[in-house]
Amino acid sequence: MSIELRNRLFEQLDQLVLVDPHTHINALDPSSHTLADILGYHYYTELSHSAGMPKELIEEEGISDKEKVGRLIENFGPITNTIQYSWFIEMAQKLLDFDGDSVTSDNWESLYDAAEKKMSADSWTETVFEKSRLESVFLTNDFDDPLEGFDTKKYVPCLRTDDLVFHLTNPRTKVRLHEATDTDVTDVASARAAIGKLFEHFTSKGAKACAISLPPTFAPVHVSDARAETALSAVLSKGADADEADQRAVSNFIFWTLAENCRSYKLPFDLMIGVNRKVFPAGVFQGQDLYDSRVSLIQYKDLLNAFPDVTFPISVLASVTNQELVSYSWIFPNVVANGHWWYSNTPTYIQQDCAARLEAIPRTKQIGYYSDMYKMEFALPKFAMYKRILAKVLAENFVIDRSWSEEAAVELGTQLLRGNVETIFDVGR
Amino acid sequence: MSIELRNRLFEQLDQLVLVDPHTHINALDPSSHTLADILGYHYYTELSHSAGMPKELIEEEGISDKEKVGRLIENFGPITNTIQYSWFIEMAQKLLDFDGDSVTSDNWESLYDAAEKKMSADSWTETVFEKSRLESVFLTNDFDDPLEGFDTKKYVPCLRTDDLVFHLTNPRTKVRLHEATDTDVTDVASARAAIGKLFEHFTSKGAKACAISLPPTFAPVHVSDARAETALSAVLSKGADADEADQRAVSNFIFWTLAENCRSYKLPFDLMIGVNRKVFPAGVFQGQDLYDSRVSLIQYKDLLNAFPDVTFPISVLASVTNQELVSYSWIFPNVVANGHWWYSNTPTYIQQDCAARLEAIPRTKQIGYYSDMYKMEFALPKFAMYKRILAKVLAENFVIDRSWSEEAAVELGTQLLRGNVETIFDVGR
Amino acid sequence: MSIELRNRLFEQLDQLVLVDPHTHINALDPSSHTLADILGYHYYTELSHSAGMPKELIEEEGISDKEKVGRLIENFGPITNTIQYSWFIEMAQKLLDFDGDSVTSDNWESLYDAAEKKMSADSWTETVFEKSRLESVFLTNDFDDPLEGFDTKKYVPCLRTDDLVFHLTNPRTKVRLHEATDTDVTDVASARAAIGKLFEHFTSKGAKACAISLPPTFAPVHVSDARAETALSAVLSKGADADEADQRAVSNFIFWTLAENCRSYKLPFDLMIGVNRKVFPAGVFQGQDLYDSRVSLIQYKDLLNAFPDVTFPISVLASVTNQELVSYSWIFPNVVANGHWWYSNTPTYIQQDCAARLEAIPRTKQIGYYSDMYKMEFALPKFAMYKRILAKVLAENFVIDRSWSEEAAVELGTQLLRGNVETIFDVGR
């Protein structure tokens, strides 16, 4: 009975047209051209690498798309259990009319050719949007992105700020900042001015969020202008050779300035907390990052108190931090629980984390899911995975355990999937 | 089949008459007078605040009880998903004969009036005890509580010691201590004498536990009398300006002295580990505390080894600490796993934590649940929530997975709900 | 339907003949002689002790095996809920033809006598192997074990290295090392030579793994030969009085040298991460260790990067570290998730951890289970527990949630139970 119930709830949730509130889509080239764009997604390359496929084989320069796809699929045996493999199969079935349930050395080539044909249609991106029931997607834009050449209602700009907060030590960042803002950043005042111009530019182009990913060691505090001045001067002159304390003070100053601008420009500030970069430097492209799960939201106490008017949609990398996210969202009016990020984006952790959020965070303060995708084709299977789990949690924990009606359960699911994205980011309505 | 089984087990567990081993009931005014007493519970005010209701609206001075209730209920839309909202509805249904399943702007006023009428009956408290199948409740008494004017068999005193351990820096604490014990605390000897008098007083009034809540940074160690002497002298003279090391030494000295008295007076020492106070100072009353889940029971190693004769019923604030609680209860004879506390008192975490305890801690060393309530009306829905989850775990993990008989499962549940409270706290038998 | 499905999957998995990749079996005396060997397992003594049985009663010198068993069983009331008690009952039923479902003061004596009779048969060990469907077991050998007198195909040697890494401060270790290698360890060169001889000896006797258990504070780094030289000299001369920094440097040097030898001799290096020894010194034998769950695999970053050619089957003590294990196994080609260790070897944690691994780690990089047993009789109930949980996860998370065929699910389970042990440790094929 529970399985039929889950299916009924899923069918209803699956009808919704959605806005995807975090992706890495390139608005100028949103969908795939061949299966190489699909299988180039780091999940496939890193899992294949982890399962023993040499990096040189995966990332060899100059091989054709078809050769690359063939090599990866020939090595898919060890990862057929993973949920990521199931995304590929479901995508192939639903978008490419593939009718098997595994892609192997025997059938990949015809799938490759069929995919290439479909993807070459002018309407392909539109087809993917429709079949995926997506209305629009948030982007992840570098701060110096001109944000031109695309429909910003459909591809919603989002100011990504990792470079500003953590890489001002890199002289190239300063140059890019100058090019983007026509401001020469030499001190606190010019840094503030430059950042203000970025927000002006982004919001004038319809940006709906500012976002950043943060290492587990980061604990933002306000630094005085005087301290920021010295630190910024050291970092701008010495780069990566600047004292660690100065680098940290600059990160804090810039981060705090971003939050101030989020307040002024009424932009939610997406915090994606917990990633350590390049833990495995010999890994494949985008397959080098991991984490230390010993992180706490208490590190963000000062920030959350200092900016009551800024909404902070927070994502955590490890499920062990999810209960803190539940509790902080339950207490702080400006904290919103946001999606299921990266290493926690697998069914077992989603189910546990989603269930814990649904019963203790106000229903208005939870964003169910974002795809985090690089190519449009992944929205369908990733959201489908989430919707199945959401339907399971609603069925078991609400309809069965708490005697909710199916209508009420679907209404709650709808709010997580669509309603809260609208209200929190002011889009799609 | 599993759902019928769960229901059968629940029905049997629900017949038990219970002793609630931790509440914040005021023995001189135990139950509510209007719905304002119910909805003044911090869960409703903090969730409403978190969902966007201004603190000024919630805590406005001088508004009537009815006005307050109206304001809160009008703003309940965003929290109807929470388990805390379900407590309110179940309480209204079972104690106030409310026959809807949601309280809204349309029906709250008649519920308010009906509640006020019922609650004004002289027998109301008794009615609540009976309908909730409660025999007695533990209190949380300030150290200077005279413990007079109530039946200490029904309202069991418990010595709460946060003020002594953490707030001797506050001159008011010293004054209160003097008033309560007729002892002027000026040094180690007089501090010991005063604390001894508190235990004498409390146990003479039938106290059955000593209790304290502890921040995640606390790691009790024994300090020498000489060190305690200097530290106490600094704290008593400088208050909050005393060195942090002196403050910590005083906390350690007092805490250790409490444990020594627990040993002498044979009182269990409830440790409630993990809360950070005032993380969100702009929050509503009692809605400002959160936590850092990076805490370990290894911090209590010295204590647990030093006091083998003291029973420590331990509550942890975050579910990520539950496995340590399971393991420490499994190894240390003097550690008992105690209830599901505060931010872990929601179904998803209770289910996981309860299941893990049931299969690895001796059955004599687990206290199933306490309500932590401020008003008597909450025992019914909170215990009902717990009993449903316990029935689910017993059904699925014992009857189905491990082929236990239903009788054996109910017997285990009964021990968690009632038997162990009797044996561990020496009450109710 | 899910329960019948689980049973069908279990029946198939239960047919497999297995290799147990980690035990503490004594190859010269592998199985039990009386129930005292069974109930002497630390799980029973520590749980009984925790439940209130005095250590003196449990560990009294000179009592007979029968007396010891009687005392323990008379005190089993408080632990009948534990999964460890269920291992005992299932073992009695399946290996000793016991036909009750609890062992009490009324029936233990006849069980004792029947057991003693069966266990005295020459063929007993062989019977246990057969009924347990075991082909061979890995041992845990001290570095100075002569590895003689047994069939190393059936009892596979494994070099246990805790003493070398952490107890060179103990003069006895140096003596044992001299006796085992005919090398006087006085400096870096002779330490290297001695360790090389150990690997030579072990691999010549068919050893298939090197193993170590590690405290949560350990974070291996490479130390220079010069630093190792000074540190080793201090440790060899001062023993436990050597500076902590020197002791740590020696541990690092030895540990790194072991990894180098694992590379040279192509041995997997089992890391069992997270145990604090002697947290409860008054506990029974082997019932004194606990942990601090605040540990991270990021502590092993340097090691994992430095030895890409060494396979590290990693076990973690606490379930809160399991997600890191999943993620690190998913990214690092040389990390394998290994079994469910000790305090995480209970159904609730196994189910959660197993499910999370199955959906995100390549299927070739997961070792389902090892028994960690001291006597052969425990393989049957411990593996049975695991296989039931594995069947449940495969049924619910793969067949039901992801529409896998039962054949595919059994194939995945088979790989975890048997296939990966063969490929990762190069045994049994």
Ligand SMILES: [Zn+2]
């Ligand atoms: Zn992203």
Ligand SMILES: [Zn+2]
């Ligand atoms: Zn309380």
Ligand SMILES: [Zn+2]
């Ligand atoms: Zn072991």
